[in-house]
Amino acid sequence: MKNVNLKKLIATLGATALISTGLVVAVAAPAQASTPVCVEDAKTGVITCDGALSNGAKYRTMVPSNYGGTFFFWQHGVRPSYAYPGYVAPTGVEQMSPTSVNHKVSTVKPMLQLGYGIAAYDCSSNGLHGWNTADCVEMLNELVTITKKRISITKTVVYGGSMAGAILTPYIEKYPTGADAVGVLAGVSPSIANTLKSGCDFLYIFSVFFDPTIKGCTVMGTKGVPGHMAVLGDFAKVGALLTKWSVDYGSSPIAYPAPLAAAGIPQRSALLLAGLIAGIPTKSGHMDGISTNATLIPEGSINSTVAILENAQDFLGTAYFGGQGVAEVVGAGFYDNTKTNFSALLADEDLGRFTVGLSGDDAVNAMLATLAAYPRVEGVPASVAKLAALDKSKFDTTKPVVLLSNEADRLVLSGNQVHYVNKAKAVYEARLAAWEKRLADAKDQPEITFLLKNKPVWNTVSMYAVTPDTYTKFTATGAPDLTAPVAISGVGHESFTKEQLMTWVRVLASSAKTGKVPSQTVLNTILPKVPYLNTDPDYQPAELKYQD
Amino acid sequence: MNLRKPLILTVVASALVGSLVMNGFSATAASVPGVSSTEIVLGMQLPQTGGASPGYNKIDDAARAYFDYVNSKGGVNGRSIKLVAKDDTYKAGVTITTARELINNDKIFAFFGSVGTQTHLSVVKDINRRGIPDILVNSGYSGFYTDPKKYPNSFGGLGTYTVEAKILGKYLKEKYADKKIGILYQSDDFGRNALAGLTAAGLKFEAKKTAASFVSGTHGSIGLGTQIGQLKANGVEVVIIAAVSSATAVAYATAAALAYKPTKWAVMSVGADSTTFQTILGARGTPLATSAALLAGTISASHIPAAGDADDEFVKAFKKINTDFNKGPDKTWDFNVLHGMNIAYIATSALMGTGKDLTRAKLVSYMEKNGAKLSNAAFSPLGYSASTHEAFTGFWLGEYDASLLLKPLDGKRVVYTTDSGSGLVTVSNYQRPAIAADALPKVA
Numbered sequence: 001m002k003n004v005n006l007k008k009l010i011a012t013l014g015a016t017a018l019i020s021t022g023l024v025v026a027v028a029a030p031a032q033a034s035t036p037v038c039v040e041d042a043k044t045g046v047i048t049c050d051g052a053l054s055n056g057a058k059y060r061t062m063v064p065s066n067y068g069g070t071f072f073f074w075q076h077g078v079r080p081s082y083a084y085p086g087y088v089a090p091t092g093v094e095q096m097s098p099t100s101v102n103h104k105v106s107t108v109k110p111m112l113q114l115g116y117g118i119a120a121y122d123c124s125s126n127g128l129h130g131w132n133t134a135d136c137v138e139m140l141n142e143l144v145t146i147t148k149k150r151i152s153i154t155k156t157v158v159y160g161g162s163m164a165g166a167i168l169t170p171y172i173e174k175y176p177t178g179a180d181a182v183g184v185l186a187g188v189s190p191s192i193a194n195t196l197k198s199g200c201d202f203l204y205i206f207s208v209f210f211d212p213t214i215k216g217c218t219v220m221g222t223k224g225v226p227g228h229m230a231v232l233g234d235f236a237k238v239g240a241l242l243t244k245w246s247v248d249y250g251s252s253p254i255a256y257p258a259p260l261a262a263a264g265i266p267q268r269s270a271l272l273l274a275g276l277i278a279g280i281p282t283k284s285g286h287m288d289g290i291s292t293n294a295t296l297i298p299e300g301s302i303n304s305t306v307a308i309l310e311n312a313q314d315f316l317g318t319a320y321f322g323g324q325g326v327a328e329v330v331g332a333g334f335y336d337n338t339k340t341n342f343s344a345l346l347a348d349e350d351l352g353r354f355t356v357g358l359s360g361d362d363a364v365n366a367m368l369a370t371l372a373a374y375p376r377v378e379g380v381p382a383s384v385a386k387l388a389a390l391d392k393s394k395f396d397t398t399k400p401v402v403l404l405s406n407e408a409d410r411l412v413l414s415g416n417q418v419h420y421v422n423k424a425k426a427v428y429e430a431r432l433a434a435w436e437k438r439l440a441d442a443k444d445q446p447e448i449t450f451l452l453k454n455k456p457v458w459n460t461v462s463m464y465a466v467t468p469d470t471y472t473k474f475t476a477t478g479a480p481d482l483t484a485p486v487a488i489s490g491v492g493h494e495s496f497t498k499e500q501l502m503t504w505v506r507v508l509a510s511s512a513k514t515g516k517v518p519s520q521t522v523l524n525t526i527l528p529k530v531p532y533l534n535t536d537p538d539y540q541p542a543e544l545k546y547q548d
Numbered sequence: 549m550n551l552r553k554p555l556i557l558t559v560v561a562s563a564l565v566g567s568l569v570m571n572g573f574s575a576t577a578a579s580v581p582g583v584s585s586t587e588i589v590l591g592m593q594l595p596q597t598g599g600a601s602p603g604y605n606k607i608d609d610a611a612r613a614y615f616d617y618v619n620s621k622g623g624v625n626g627r628s629i630k631l632v633a634k635d636d637t638y639k640a641g642v643t644i645t646t647a648r649e650l651i652n653n654d655k656i657f658a659f660f661g662s663v664g665t666q667t668h669l670s671v672v673k674d675i676n677r678r679g680i681p682d683i684l685v686n687s688g689y690s691g692f693y694t695d696p697k698k699y700p701n702s703f704g705g706l707g708t709y710t711v712e713a714k715i716l717g718k719y720l721k722e723k724y725a726d727k728k729i730g731i732l733y734q735s736d737d738f739g740r741n742a743l744a745g746l747t748a749a750g751l752k753f754e755a756k757k758t759a760a761s762f763v764s765g766t767h768g769s770i771g772l773g774t775q776i777g778q779l780k781a782n783g784v785e786v787v788i789i790a791a792v793s794s795a796t797a798v799a800y801a802t803a804a805a806l807a808y809k810p811t812k813w814a815v816m817s818v819g820a821d822s823t824t825f826q827t828i829l830g831a832r833g834t835p836l837a838t839s840a841a842l843l844a845g846t847i848s849a850s851h852i853p854a855a856g857d858a859d860d861e862f863v864k865a866f867k868k869i870n871t872d873f874n875k876g877p878d879k880t881w882d883f884n885v886l887h888g889m890n891i892a893y894i895a896t897s898a899l900m901g902t903g904k905d906l907t908r909a910k911l912v913s914y915m916e917k918n919g920a921k922l923s924n925a926a927f928s929p930l931g932y933s934a935s936t937h938e939a940f941t942g943f944w945l946g947e948y949d950a951s952l953l954l955k956p957l958d959g960k961r962v963v964y965t966t967d968s969g970s971g972l973v974t975v976s977n978y979q980r981p982a983i984a985a986d987a988l989p990k991v992a
Contacts, residue, residue: 289641290639304641349640349671349672349673352737353640361735539652
């Protein structure tokens with residue numbers, strides 16, 4: 001059995017490859033990329049190759065002994081270039097395939113068991129990461145290209161999480177034959193500008209109501225370590241506020257600006273307002289937005305206020321580190337809120353639902369009036385324009401695209417997936433309308449036959465992991481228990497159950513094989529078997545506040 | 549150059565296109581969610597349990613009773629009507645989940661009669677985005693209906709709070725010109741709508757003195773006791789309440805406990821059902837005689853007959869159906885039961901009128917074009933049109949007597965009508981068509 005597998009694998013590797021158990025062998029590769037070094041695991045038969053792309057960035061491929069020809073190329077998310085407490089800037093291939101922090105899940109083993117080849121690389125340019133999406137598009141293309149030359153690949157899947165959405169969408173548009181299917185997990189829908197504006201709004205509101213020394217997105221843009229440190233310093237101020245609120249639930253009155261301080265509005269109401277304006281989920285790992293408790297959480301919107309508090313830290317991570325990464329690309333001053341109507345960003349349904357948490361109509365009116373009158377941030381036009389153009393995509397790929405997000409993702413808001421679907425659907429509908437017109441106008445049989453064979457298809461699946469209905473736990477004192485296990489599904493960033501992740505992977509493999517996403521009928525038989533995976537093809541948990 | 553298309557090709561192309569269209573049509577018709585050859589499935593969200601549920605938790609059973617009656621007579625165009633109700637406990641977070649269940653699990657054709665303003669606000673945008681009809685919504689919040697471009701599939705099931713408040717406000721302003729008039733209202737779009745209507749009628753309120761807002765429904769009524777105390781401290785003589793039944797009842801009980809006796813109470817109709825009022829206070833240990841004494845003399849409004857109006861032909865017909873078909877845990881006849889049956893009657897009319905080839909788009913179109921002609925128990929016509937989806941355009945005012953029957957003011961029922969905008973309050977001359985002997989709608 002071992003010999004058979006080895007023979008099959010050698011056949012996939014091409015004539016120049018030589019493999020033996022435990023033996024390091026040089027494999028031919030394009031001139032600019034380094035030669036990968038391959039090792040076969042004696043126990044599993046998996047052959048792991050480590051190499052470097054032409055710019056020196058590391059990559060790894062893993063091929064199981066039962067490899068069937070389908071190869072998955074993993075694109076990781078954003079990686080700050082510099083260390084900060086609790087984070088060490090990665091230098092290699094730390095993640096080979098989708099993982100889940102909440103569930104401590106790795107999909108490497110099950111994917112290999114299914115006979116898929118897997119690859120991943122470190123998207124670093126000159127040793128740095130950040131928002132280097134344009135470089136990543138080219139590096140991913142290089143990885144796919146050199147791997148295809150080395151290994152026999154019948155179906156190619158490019159897939160990735162988080163920032164990867166802003167890489168994979170431009171990638172497949174630039175290299176239409178570069179993959180047979182595209183998978184985006186909790187991904188940014190290009191451009192990040194939409195989410196970033198909300199993050200900057202969130203920080204701006206913090207500077208108005210909580211601490212005028214907070215610079216928010218205006219602190220971003222200085223390149224290198226000095227810029228990183230400046231961002232960290234500002235983040236620390238916000239972090240101190242979040243820490244304080246986690247103890248007193250923001251019960252102290254708003255301190256700034258002076259006229260509003262006299263109103264006695266609790267800080268938590270301003271936090272909730274800021275979260276609703278920015279579109280932060282009103283459910284979190286521990287807070288379901290519903291459960292109540294007679295003392296500290298007497299009403300659903302208070303529950304959601306704590307949810308926003310719990311989600312804020314990660315969301316601010318997006319704002320600060322994503323923002324700094326973007327600022328290094330587009331320049332300082334990318335944020336401009338001189339024309340922002342904050343009242344319009346507070347949705348009717350949120351105002352109705354969260355009245356108590358917002359401390360009632362008078363408090364809402366006072367806070368919105370303050371925001372309307374407060375001095376605004378004027379951006380640098382060139383940077384604002386560059387941000388608007390960043391990762392610009394047409395959403396017009398005809399390849400199968402399979403999306404999966406948590407409904408309450410606190411870092412890359414689930415509205416990103418909604419945004420992708422709406423943009424892609426608009427393109428599809430325009431294409432369909434044009435096709436229908438061409439068919440109606442068709443003059444000869446060959447053209448009609450051609451058109452009938454080439455009818456546009458909707459080739460996107462949008463899946464969401466949803467939360468249980470309720471899951472908030474309370475301590476004996478009536479406080480929400482933020483140390484309890486987080487919700488089993490639907491919360492966190494890139495945190496899914498193993499079943500959810502592997503369903504996404506299988507749907508991707510199937511789509512790559514056929515060129516089409518599974519029909520809704522097929523999905524209706526697959527998805528209900530996976531706990532907390534939404535089955536509704538038209539489900540949209542939330543929209544981004546900005547829709548460019 | 550001959551630009552004329554060869555005839556044979558034209559025929560082929562037309563046939564193919566026609567075939568596609570026909571296939572597409574057939575596929576669409578066959579796949580309308582919630583509609584089969586034998587059944588139409590409707591979904592309702594309402595508080596069946598929890599603090600805000602008393603009274604409203606009877607609407608689904610009443611509507612279902614009427615639908616069961618219709619089904620017993622052969623249904624609508626050969627299809628029976630099935631009503632699936634979900635308990636959202638009046639919590640918007642739950643409403644989002646129950647809506648998802650109704651759409652995905654129960655595969656409903658349309659939302660029908662969903663109860664609550666802030667709860668419905670949490671789902672109305674999504675329902676409309678999906679093109680699902682959202683008919684006879686049990687909220688008088690005008691924001692759902694006055695801009696059909698915003699919510700094209702939502703149609704009211706109550707007169708708007710603005711219309712009712714304008715009518716009530718005009719009367720109170722004239723009748724109690726020498727009294728200090730105050731308002732106790734829910735801090736949500738229900739309360740704000742009512743406040744806007746009363747203000748449009750010329751009443752003026754002063755925040756934190758004669759205007760007191762509180763939060764109702766989700767966990768008791770937060771701040772209600774303090775607000776009653778505020779009205780008392782400011783010498784308010786006429787108190788208008790714009791709140792759900794549970795909060796209204798607690799407001800009365802709180803006032804009694806504070807020995808606060810305004811000259812007059814006036815309560816918006818959705819919070820003023822006498823049976824519900826007594827049930828809620830009864831659960832708090834208040835004897836029936838005491839609760840009756842509290843409510844007696846209260847002014848309220850109604851778009852339909854008083855539930856206790858035994859001579860009204862709709863009341864008689866619906867009451868019998870309630871007796872024969874209502875399988876709910878509490879089918880005690882009251883305003884909520886009458887109203888639940890009436891909106892089921894209207895829904896049945898609309899489904900009949902839309903016809904056998906039922907689609908979501910056709911129902912919405914029918915409601916918009918013909919809904920205003922659908923007669924029912926109300927004393928004013930439905931306001932549905934292309935420019936507004938407001939329901940009942942008129943109310944009559946009454947006062948509870950000692951037996952808690954809402955009797956027309958000054959002994960004669962006068963129906964007033966207005967709009968949710970700046971229109972004047974006028975007397976309606978609408979003549980309600982009679983109900984058929986079999987209590988089924990007759991739709992052309």
